[in-house]
Amino acid sequence: MPTTEEFLAEIQSDDEDVRYAAWSIAEQMDPAVIPALSELLLADEPGVRKAAAEALNNIVHSVGKEVDALALRAAAGRAEASESDKRQAVVKELLSLLGSERQEAERVMALRQLSLIATVDAVPAIAELAPDRNLREEVVFCLERIPGKTSEDALLGALANADDDFKPRVLAALGHRQAEEAMSACLEAMKSPDATLAMAGMKAAARIGGRVGGELRLPDYDALSEWHKTEFTDSLLRYADAQVEKGNPNGAWPIYRQVLEREEEHWQCAAIVAIAKIGTAEAAAAIFPKLRSDDSTVRITAQKTWERMSKPSEA
Amino acid sequence: MTIQTKTSRRKFLAQAGATSLGFTIVPSSVLASPAPSDRLNFGHIGIGGRGRRFLRPLAQLDEPAVQWQNLGGPGDRVLRPALSVALCDIDASRLDLAATAVGGRPRLYKDFRRLLEQRDIDAVFIAAPDHWHALMTIMACQAGKDVYVEKPASKTVEEGRAMVTATERYGRVVQVGSQGRSQETAYSACKYIQNGQIGRVREVKCWHYENPRGDWTPDSDPPDGLDYDRWIGPARHVPYNETRTHGRFRWMLDFGGGQIRDRGAHVMSIAQWIMDADYTGPVSVETTGEPHHDGMYDTPQEMTVTYEFKDPDWTLIWAQPGEPSTEIEARYGAVYHGDSDRLTVTYGDRHTTDTEQKAKDYKIPHGGVEPYHSPGHGEDFEDCIRSREKPIMHIESAHRVATLCILGNISFRLRRKLEWDPVNERVKNDEEANRLLSRPGRGPWHL
Numbered sequence: 001m002p003t004t005e006e007f008l009a010e011i012q013s014d015d016e017d018v019r020y021a022a023w024s025i026a027e028q029m030d031p032a033v034i035p036a037l038s039e040l041l042l043a044d045e046p047g048v049r050k051a052a053a054e055a056l057n058n059i060v061h062s063v064g065k066e067v068d069a070l071a072l073r074a075a076a077g078r079a080e081a082s083e084s085d086k087r088q089a090v091v092k093e094l095l096s097l098l099g100s101e102r103q104e105a106e107r108v109m110a111l112r113q114l115s116l117i118a119t120v121d122a123v124p125a126i127a128e129l130a131p132d133r134n135l136r137e138e139v140v141f142c143l144e145r146i147p148g149k150t151s152e153d154a155l156l157g158a159l160a161n162a163d164d165d166f167k168p169r170v171l172a173a174l175g176h177r178q179a180e181e182a183m184s185a186c187l188e189a190m191k192s193p194d195a196t197l198a199m200a201g202m203k204a205a206a207r208i209g210g211r212v213g214g215e216l217r218l219p220d221y222d223a224l225s226e227w228h229k230t231e232f233t234d235s236l237l238r239y240a241d242a243q244v245e246k247g248n249p250n251g252a253w254p255i256y257r258q259v260l261e262r263e264e265e266h267w268q269c270a271a272i273v274a275i276a277k278i279g280t281a282e283a284a285a286a287i288f289p290k291l292r293s294d295d296s297t298v299r300i301t302a303q304k305t306w307e308r309m310s311k312p313s314e315a
Numbered sequence: 316m317t318i319q320t321k322t323s324r325r326k327f328l329a330q331a332g333a334t335s336l337g338f339t340i341v342p343s344s345v346l347a348s349p350a351p352s353d354r355l356n357f358g359h360i361g362i363g364g365r366g367r368r369f370l371r372p373l374a375q376l377d378e379p380a381v382q383w384q385n386l387g388g389p390g391d392r393v394l395r396p397a398l399s400v401a402l403c404d405i406d407a408s409r410l411d412l413a414a415t416a417v418g419g420r421p422r423l424y425k426d427f428r429r430l431l432e433q434r435d436i437d438a439v440f441i442a443a444p445d446h447w448h449a450l451m452t453i454m455a456c457q458a459g460k461d462v463y464v465e466k467p468a469s470k471t472v473e474e475g476r477a478m479v480t481a482t483e484r485y486g487r488v489v490q491v492g493s494q495g496r497s498q499e500t501a502y503s504a505c506k507y508i509q510n511g512q513i514g515r516v517r518e519v520k521c522w523h524y525e526n527p528r529g530d531w532t533p534d535s536d537p538p539d540g541l542d543y544d545r546w547i548g549p550a551r552h553v554p555y556n557e558t559r560t561h562g563r564f565r566w567m568l569d570f571g572g573g574q575i576r577d578r579g580a581h582v583m584s585i586a587q588w589i590m591d592a593d594y595t596g597p598v599s600v601e602t603t604g605e606p607h608h609d610g611m612y613d614t615p616q617e618m619t620v621t622y623e624f625k626d627p628d629w630t631l632i633w634a635q636p637g638e639p640s641t642e643i644e645a646r647y648g649a650v651y652h653g654d655s656d657r658l659t660v661t662y663g664d665r666h667t668t669d670t671e672q673k674a675k676d677y678k679i680p681h682g683g684v685e686p687y688h689s690p691g692h693g694e695d696f697e698d699c700i701r702s703r704e705k706p707i708m709h710i711e712s713a714h715r716v717a718t719l720c721i722l723g724n725i726s727f728r729l730r731r732k733l734e735w736d737p738v739n740e741r742v743k744n745d746e747e748a749n750r751l752l753s754r755p756g757r758g759p760w761h762l
Contacts, residue, residue: 064747266459269486
C-alpha cells in the first residue's frame with residue numbers, strides 16, 4: 001500500500017490510469033488523507049479534481065454500510081479498528097472541512113458526503129451552518145437525510161432562525177420527514193399573509209398529517225394563485241388520506257365530501273378513489289351518485305372503484 | 316375486465332372510427348351520454364429532440380390517420396384528431412421552433428405550472444430531463460392531466476413510488492415512454508416465451524455498448540434564453556457546463572445515469588414484461604464495473620449488473636459491453652435462456668426491435684397465454700385516456716424497471732452487493748444505500 005504522500009502524488013499524476021489506480025484503493029488510506037483530497041478538488045487540472053472526488057467517494061462509501069463491528073473483527077481475526085471506528089474517523093475529517101477557513105466547494109462536498117453517512121452526533125456541527133446563505137440549501141439537504149429526532153430538531157431550529165424566503169424550504173424538509181413535532185410550526189406558517197409561506201406550511205402539515213387541535217386557519221383560498229389553489233386541495237386530500245391511515249376516518253370525511261362535490265373531474269375522481277379505500281357502506285353511498293355522472297371520466301372512475309369495492313379483498 | 320374484453324372493445328372502437336368520414340367519431344352509444352369531445356388537446360413540457368416527436372400540428376388535424384412516430388404497433392389504427400395547444404420549454408429557442416412546427420396559436424410557457432393550469436388540456440407529454448420526470452408527472456396528476464412521460468420514470472426509488480401514489484390518488488392515466496412493449500416483435504417474443512416455447516427461463520442476459528467518456532469543457536455562463544436554474548430544478552446545483560446539459564445530462568449520475576437508465580429502461584422493460592415481474596423486484600443486485608479514468612462523465616464505462624429474482628428463481632444480467640447475440644446482430648438487446656432453448660430480442664425501443672423468426676411465426680394455441688397486444692404506444696395511451704384502463708407501460712411497471720436501473724447504479728457507486736426487499740422497497744442492512752433511494756429536492760421543488 002502506498003504512503004499518504006505517494007498516494008496523493010498518484011492522484012495528481014499526469015497519467016489518468018495512475019490516477020484511477022490510486023482512487024480505486026482510496027478506501028485503504030487513513031481517513032486523515034481527506035483534507036488533502038479536499039484541497040485537490042480545487043486543482044487546476046480537471047483530471048486531478050475528478051480523481052480527488054472519486055477517492056473521497058470511495059472512502060465515504062467504504063464506511064457507509066452498517067456492520068456489526070464485533071462480528072467483522074471476529075470474522076477477520078484481527079484487532080485493528082472496526083468499520084464503525086473508521087466511519088467515525090471519516091465523519092470527523094469531513095466535519096473538519098466545514099470550517100469557514102475552507103473553500104465553499106470543500107464545505108459543499110463535505111455536507112453532501114455527510115448526508116450519506118453522518119449520524120445524529122454530527123448534527124450540531126452541521127446545523128451551525130444553517131444561517132449561512134451560501135450553504136443553507138446544502139445544510140437542509142444534509143439534515144433531511146440524517147435519520148433521527150436530533151436532525152428534525154435541528155431543522156426546527158433552522159426554521160425558527162431562517163429568513164422568510166428560506167422558510168418554505170425548511171418546511172418542505174420537515175414535511176418530507178413527516179416530523180410530528182413540526183406540526184405546530186406548520187400550522188403557524190399557514191397563518192402567514194405571504195401565500196408562498198402559508199402554502200409551504202399547509203403542504204408540510206398535510207404530509208405530516210398530525211392531528212389539529214384548536215383553531216385551524218387555512219390560507220385564504222380565493223387569494224391564492226391558480227397553482228397554489230391546486231396545492232391547497234391536494235394538501236387537503238393528503239391530510240385526509242393520512243387521517244384514514246392513522247385510523248381516524250372521521251377526520252377525513254368532511255374533506256372527501258367537499259372535494260367530491262367540486263366541479264373539476266379530477267378532484268371528484270380523487271375523492272372517489274380515496275373514499276373507496278374506506279370501504280364502508282357510507283363510502284359506497286357517497287360514490288353511488290357518481291356512477292351516473294355526466295362526465296365520462298368521473299363515471300368510469302366511479303364504476304371501476306365500485307367494482308373493486310364489491311370484490312372480496314385478495315389475500 | 317379481461318384482456319380479451321379490452322382487446323375486443325378497442326377493436327370495436329377502431330372499427331367504429333373507421334366507418335366515419337374524415338374525423339374519427341365515437342358513437343355515443345358506445346359510452347353513456349354525453350359523448351366525449353372528438354379532439355384531444357395536448358400540452359408538451361420539454362420540446363427537445365425527443366419532445367418534438369410528440370407534437371400534433373394543426374396541419375395534421377384534418378388528416379384521417381396520424382400515425383405515431385417510432386412508437387411501434389401494427390400501424391393499422393385510425394387515430395382521433397389531436398392538437399398541441401400548449402408548449403413549454405425553459406429554452407426559448409426550442410419553444411420558438413416547436414411553435415412554428417405546430418402552427419396555429421399554441422400557448423407558450425416557460426413555467427410548466429402555468430401550462431398545467433390551462434384547463435382545456437387533456438394530457439401532457441413530458442420530455443424534460445430525467446431528474447424532472449417525477450415531479451412534473453406528480454404535479455400534472457394534481458392538475459388533473461393524464462401523462463405520457465419519457466423513460467426512465469424516475470431518478471430515485473422514492474420518486475417512482477410517489478408517482479405511482481399520485482397516479483392512483485387522482486385516477487389518472489400515466490404511460491411511460493418505454494415503447495418496446497408496444498412493438499410487434501416484442502409481442503411475438505412475449506407470447507412465444509410465455510407459452511413455454513423455450514422452457515422455463517433461468518437467465519436473461521442483456522448486452523449494450525459502453526457509456527461515453529465526455530471531454531473536459533470549462534464551466535461557463537448559461538446561454539441567453541436558457542433558464543438554467545429551472546433546468547437544474549430539484550437536482551443539486553452544479554455550475555452550467557454545455558457538456559452536462561441538453562441531451563448529454565444522461566451521462567452524469569446526478570442527472571441521468573448512463574445507458575442502464577436510458578436503454579436499460581427499454582431492454583429491461585421488455586424483460587420484466589416477458590418474465591411477468593411488473594409488480595415485484597429482485598432480492599439482490601450486484602454491480603461490477605469500471606468508470607472512465609478521465610473525462611467529465613461519471614457513469615461507468617463498462618459494467619455488469621446481476622439481479623437475482625426469487626419465486627420463481629431467475630437471473631437478469633445487464634452488461635456493458637456484454638455478450639451480443641449470435642442469432643441477430645444488434646447494438647443492444649437481450650437473450651432469454653430457457654431450459655430447452657433460447658430467444659433473442661434486440662433493442663426494445665423504436666421500430667428496430669427484432670426477434671427470431673420462430674417467435675414471429677408462432678401462433679398461440681387455444682387456451683394458451685395471450686399477453687396484452689398493444690395497438691401502438693401512442694395509440695394505447697389515447698385509448699386509455701378514454702377507457703381509464705391502465706396502459707401497457709403503466710407507472711407501477713415503469714417504476715419497477717427504473718428501480719432496477721437505479722439499484723444497478725447504486726451498487727456500482729457503493730462498490731458492493733445490495734440485498735433488496737422488493738415489497739418494502741428498502742435495501743437490507745445498508746444505511747447508506749437506503750439514503751440513496753431518495754434525494755431531497757432543491758429550492759421549491761419537492762415531492
